[in-house]
Amino acid sequence: MPFIDHRSVIPLYYQLAQILREQIRTTELPAGQLLPSERELMNTYDLSRNTVRQALDLLAREGLIVREHGHGTYVSNLSNSFHYMMDTFYENRDLLKRAGYTPTVKQISSQRLIPPEVVRQALRLEPQVETLCHTMIFFADDRPAMYTQDFLPLALAGEYDLSLEGEGFMRYLDRASGVRVEYVLVDISPVEAAGEVAHAFSCPVGKPLLLMKETFLDGAQNRAVCFSLNYFNQEVLNFRLLTRRG
Amino acid sequence: MPFIDHRSVIPLYYQLAQILREQIRTTELPAGQLLPSERELMNTYDLSRNTVRQALDLLAREGLIVREHGHGTYVSNLSNSFHYMMDTFYENRDLLKRAGYTPTVKQISSQRLIPPEVVRQALRLEPQVETLCHTMIFFADDRPAMYTQDFLPLALAGEYDLSLEGEGFMRYLDRASGVRVEYVLVDISPVEAAGEVAHAFSCPVGKPLLLMKETFLDGAQNRAVCFSLNYFNQEVLNFRLLTRRG
């Protein structure tokens, strides 16, 4: 297996990617393990550095490996637990802008509370530990589009002011947490509208809504910085993906 | 604007990508327009071919441009209409495998009918034109995970046999349509379980479900080859995305 056929019609970078994928799958390269450096892979498989990088680019885009400048490349921790990998994550505000709307934000509340179980697990908090909970509504051209609750560990409990147009939420997290948010894990599920959300969207209780549970992760995919619940108003905003063939 | 600062700290490939992005945004490069060839861009901006390709790779991954081997690179038709771009699309069967299940498929029915409006629009069919409709259920370790309806234009009405383990749906489409499916447009929405779907999942009518409407497109994103409705059973399968920061 760990062989590259230099005369094959299969591109060399693809063969290398396949070899590494296989080693990750069989945990010959376990999660967290440092890969050989690019120059080592060059020599081992008799490839140029660009070709090695092309292979690693592929795996990085698939979320299988994580690169760290000046340090090395290692196997991702999430390698087998997700279904899809997206290229870019957008802030809620940017999402609305891209959809052609003018976004505005209304802050509903900001309080300390013991978070729901799902939040506790995502942030790996001890039971009964409080978090800060920001609740707000994003409007698209004055129609309510998203109902959002952000749960921040108290260590990050800064004075995040959403009325600040300039700074996005992720840049705020960078600053407050001291960790750069690089990935966002998104769980998409359908729920029934209820309580405050139904009220915010002026829709009947029980109407199906899209709920996106977002976990903000650092570059190593190890540390969860923040957790967020986002309810989408389907009347205003569709959730659409363009995917490329695998 | 259309200038590259070779002494800037901003990478050259990123500057070029930004220039092209801007030209696409302002429709100076309108949808469908051929871009200058890579060698032309090389000369125009005084960059090496690899650097030009790095910029184009970025835009292609964002879905802004489409490349055609031997022909050229042009501005995508969908450039502004989607929210997210994913790297890879998986067949339903592969999706279940990746989630760690053993997939099986049960064909429910296969009939000619006049499709719902949403299908007609996606496939750009005239009113009253019939399509073939395959209905099936995908099981994950014998639990019903997805309820799927594929709508195929009659021209593609082959004898697609899902029991064939070897061939996936997209490869079938390639063969039957004579067009290689390169992109899948996915619309995600929450709906209430009803009728056959509720029955298949043994869940109460009215329970929120995830519905994914998939449109299969060729490489030019011009031709819709097939349309598919996929209902997800949340009890079995979560829909999860790992996204990278933009």
Place this chain on the structure above:
DNA sequence: GAGTGGTCTAGACCACTTC
């Protein structure tokens, strides 16, 4: 056959991390 994008090489310098 001319032009295109796809792949590949051998080299180079840089910024970053670690020791």
Place this chain on the structure above:
DNA sequence: AAGTGGTCTAGACCACTCG
């Protein structure tokens, strides 16, 4: 200072499309 990944160049050959 040594090693890492990030960027960049100049050149090459290939497979593909089109006239």
